[in-house]
Amino acid sequence: MFAVIFKATIRTLDKEYSLYANQLRELAMSKYGCTDFVSSCEGNQELAISYWSCEQDIARWHNDPLHKRAQQLGKDKWYLNYIVEVVEVKRSYSNERVVS
Template identity: 55%
Template sequence: MYAVIFRATMNKVDAEYANFASQLRQLAFDKYGCLDFIAVCEGNQEVAISYWPNEQAIRAWKADPMHMQAQQKGREHWYSDYQVQVVKVTRQYP
């Protein structure tokens, strides 16, 4: 199992952002096999962690046209900066 950790400093959150986020979350589950998705915001900081069965699913998700459009809007409008980490989960405890 893999995790994608997305950390961002929010620049501007609007209705379009909320709409994209909702649609992309559902798309990740329905089309790309996302196992879980958790996002939290505090102040202008956002952290989202999604879990995936393999790296191929992550690559396919990253290349999805709607996700690519959201990435561009994120760079141009929604985030002043962001970072993405892809990690392999080697242990998990209850």
């Protein structure tokens, strides 16, 4: 399993951002095999983490035309700066209990 970690300093987030964010989350999960996607904003910081089964799916997602357009809008108006990290998850565990 792989995770893509996106960390950004927000310049401004507008209605167009919200529309893109919702579309892109759905697209990542329905077309490119993203298995989970969580994001949060606090102050002027945004953090988003998405989970993927393989790096090929991440590369296909990265090159999607709608995602490319959103990347450009992010550079031009939504973010002051950002960093993207692609990491391999070596271990994962939780304290969730299965209830029958």
